[in-house]
Amino acid sequence: MSESSMLEIFEEKIKREIKIEPREWMPDAYRKTLVRQISQHAHSEIVGMLPEANWIKRAPTMRRKVALLAKVQDEAGHGLYLYSAAETLGTSRKTMIDDLLSGKAKYSSIFNYPTITWADIGAVGWLVDGAAIMNQVMLCRTSYGPYARAMVRICKEESFHQRQGYEIMLTLAQGSQEQKAMAQDALNRWWWPSLMMFGPSDKESKHSAQSMAWKIKRKSNDELRQNFVDATVPQARLIGLSIPDPDLKWNEERGAYDFGDIDWEEFWNVVKGNGPCNKQRLDDRNKAHEEGHWVREAALAFAEKQAKRKAKKDKVA
Amino acid sequence: MLSYTTYDPLTEYVLRCADNNLILGHRISEWCGHGPVLEQDIALTNMALDLLGQSRMYLKYAAELIGHNETEDSLAFLRDAMQFRNSLLVEQPNGDFAHTIIRSLIFDSFHYFFTEQLMQSNDKRLADIATKSLKEITYHRKFSSEWTIRLGDGTEESNKRMQTAIDDLWRYKGELLSPDELDMEMLEKGIGVDLNKIEPLVDNHLSDMLNRATLQIPQAEFMQKGGKQGLHSEHLGYILAELQFMQRAYPGLNW
Numbered sequence: 001m002s003e004s005s006m007l008e009i010f011e012e013k014i015k016r017e018i019k020i021e022p023r024e025w026m027p028d029a030y031r032k033t034l035v036r037q038i039s040q041h042a043h044s045e046i047v048g049m050l051p052e053a054n055w056i057k058r059a060p061t062m063r064r065k066v067a068l069l070a071k072v073q074d075e076a077g078h079g080l081y082l083y084s085a086a087e088t089l090g091t092s093r094k095t096m097i098d099d100l101l102s103g104k105a106k107y108s109s110i111f112n113y114p115t116i117t118w119a120d121i122g123a124v125g126w127l128v129d130g131a132a133i134m135n136q137v138m139l140c141r142t143s144y145g146p147y148a149r150a151m152v153r154i155c156k157e158e159s160f161h162q163r164q165g166y167e168i169m170l171t172l173a174q175g176s177q178e179q180k181a182m183a184q185d186a187l188n189r190w191w192w193p194s195l196m197m198f199g200p201s202d203k204e205s206k207h208s209a210q211s212m213a214w215k216i217k218r219k220s221n222d223e224l225r226q227n228f229v230d231a232t233v234p235q236a237r238l239i240g241l242s243i244p245d246p247d248l249k250w251n252e253e254r255g256a257y258d259f260g261d262i263d264w265e266e267f268w269n270v271v272k273g274n275g276p277c278n279k280q281r282l283d284d285r286n287k288a289h290e291e292g293h294w295v296r297e298a299a300l301a302f303a304e305k306q307a308k309r310k311a312k313k314d315k316v317a
Numbered sequence: 318m319l320s321y322t323t324y325d326p327l328t329e330y331v332l333r334c335a336d337n338n339l340i341l342g343h344r345i346s347e348w349c350g351h352g353p354v355l356e357q358d359i360a361l362t363n364m365a366l367d368l369l370g371q372s373r374m375y376l377k378y379a380a381e382l383i384g385h386n387e388t389e390d391s392l393a394f395l396r397d398a399m400q401f402r403n404s405l406l407v408e409q410p411n412g413d414f415a416h417t418i419i420r421s422l423i424f425d426s427f428h429y430f431f432t433e434q435l436m437q438s439n440d441k442r443l444a445d446i447a448t449k450s451l452k453e454i455t456y457h458r459k460f461s462s463e464w465t466i467r468l469g470d471g472t473e474e475s476n477k478r479m480q481t482a483i484d485d486l487w488r489y490k491g492e493l494l495s496p497d498e499l500d501m502e503m504l505e506k507g508i509g510v511d512l513n514k515i516e517p518l519v520d521n522h523l524s525d526m527l528n529r530a531t532l533q534i535p536q537a538e539f540m541q542k543g544g545k546q547g548l549h550s551e552h553l554g555y556i557l558a559e560l561q562f563m564q565r566a567y568p569g570l571n572w
Contacts, residue, residue, distance in 0.1 A: 046355070049349065049350035050350050053349045053350035053351075056346050056347075056349055057343060057346065057347065057559040057560060058559050058560070058562045058563060059563070060394075060563035060564060060567075060572035061390050061394075061572050062369065062372075062373050062376070062389050062390055062393055064572055065346075065369065066366060066369050066370060066373070069346055069349060069362060069365060069366055069369070070366060072349050072350065072362065073349070073359055073362040073363065073366070076350075076355060076358050076359045076362065077359060079355060080355055080356070080359070083355075118563060118572070168572075171571060171572060172572075174571075175570055175571060175572075176567075176570055178567065179567070179570060284350075284351065287351075288350075288351045288352065288353070291353065291413065291414075292352070292353025292354060292414070293353075294472070294474050294475055294478065295353040295354070295357075295414050295468065295475070296353060296354060297471070297472055297474075297475070298467065298468050298471025298472045298474070298475030299354075299467055299468075299471065301471045301472045301475075302466075302467045302468075302470055302471045305470065
């Protein structure tokens with residue numbers, strides 16, 4: 001079959017909402033886009049463990065400690081499903097991880113911000129997981145089968161995390177003066193970076209149009225960002241916290257909130273590696289990887305010895 | 318017996334169980350996000366979760382025994398080092414993965430046989446907690462045993478690291494298995510575990526695993542002790558500094 005007729009079949013499937021599966025023909029650019037997006041997503045889960053793990057030892061109650069630990073473990077699990085989904089496209093986990101460790105591959109910039117107080121754990125759950133869900137709910141219907149299926153599982157857990165984060169903020173907002181101040185401070189610091197999570201505005205986003213055409217994405221960055229603002233503003237008001245944006249205003253005509261300009265200079269600066277924690281996060285991942293080297297090597301050596309012993313035993317028998 | 322005792326004997330005994338789980342759970346949770354392989358990161362976090370979960374059951378029981386306004390959180394976050402009753406082994410630092418595995422191997426071998434016996438306690442609450450915990454502990458022991466064999470019999474480097482770890486940590490095994498006055502009193506009352514009875518079982522399991530791992534059992538005779546009675550190493554203070562930070566910095570609030 002010629003490439004043009006295979007492309008026709010592919011496009012027909014996309015049009016008719018039939019999922020693309022690993023063994024089927026797909027355009028190289030589609031495959032490449034997916035590997036980039038899914039591996040970035042996997043890396044974000046793994047790097048995203050760090051700012052939250054930062055508070056496991058210091059969680060204020062036993063109940064919060066266990067919930068946080070379970071949450072960070074879920075993120076590790078999401079990383080695993082996503083690496084597996086990306087591997088179905090023919091790129092090995094090792095290659096993807098090497099790209100992360102060398103700094104070649106990106107991950108969500110939000111994790112380059114520090115978790116300074118306990119309230120940051122609430123804010124991360126509420127805002128960062130909240131923003132992630134907007135994107136992930138959409139991705140449950142993405143055109144590539146394994147990615148869509150991984151997302152369905154992930155979404156269930158993420159919405160639980162988001163509620164858990166909001167509940168931490170609610171508890172703080174109902175607490176002492178210092179707890180309220182802690183919650184407001186966390187919201188102040190995490191609000192704008194959370195809006196940046198949706199990526200550059202539609203007119204600046206270089207991959208968006210093609211991804212929409214392939215139905216990898218179904219909503220634009222700006223649409224998703226608007227959905228997030230509209231969902232989150234009432235949640236903040238409900239618990240008496242104020243969104244740090246003087247331009248935030250309900251627009252009756254649009255049936256949506258107008259909000260202030262995002263500082264894109266900050267966004268690109270963090271993407272380029274100059275965020276408060278870019279170096280720390282990558283150093284931590286590299287340190288874990290290097291310190292784990294002898295463990296992985298030994299596990300491999302042991303498995304080889306076992307296989308040899310078994311072969312010898314089978315021969316004797 | 319060293320005496321920092323501030324609680325009645327049953328509470329002391331329950332706190333020993335609670336604190337072993339709490340402090341080891343805390344230590345293992347330090348690995349979260351930093352494990353040598355993603356799958357092992359998840360497995361370690363699982364064990365930390367199990368241990369902290371078990372610790373909560375014991376802490377709640379201890380809080381009820383003490384009464385007043387004591388809770389699992391006041392016991393975890395507002396006691397100072399001399400009131401902690403965990404063994405010295407579990408407060409030892411994670412070190413490299415070899416030290417973490419060997420610390421768990423020694424503890425899990427003890428914990429498994431201890432908990433199996435505790436299921437027979439005539440204190441129903443302790444028996445119930447033990448019964449609920451055994452399945453998790455069985456998995457922990459399997460994990461630390463398998464990794465001991467794999468790393469002991471892996472490469473030259475991994476063998477050396479494992480041997481160093483066992484040489485470093487062996488001195489903390491004795492305390493787990495040597496009965497003090499409280500252990501004797503609890504045994505007489507039919508509440509506690511006969512440590513003399515489980516000692517050969519624990520030693521058998523350990524020597525079996527170390528043999529299979531091609532590791533040498535240390536010949537050192539001297540065993541450190543004191544944790545069970547509240548006399549700890551320097552490490553515990555730093556664990557508490559992190560564990561208790563929030564409740565110390567912001568006392569009496571809801572979180």
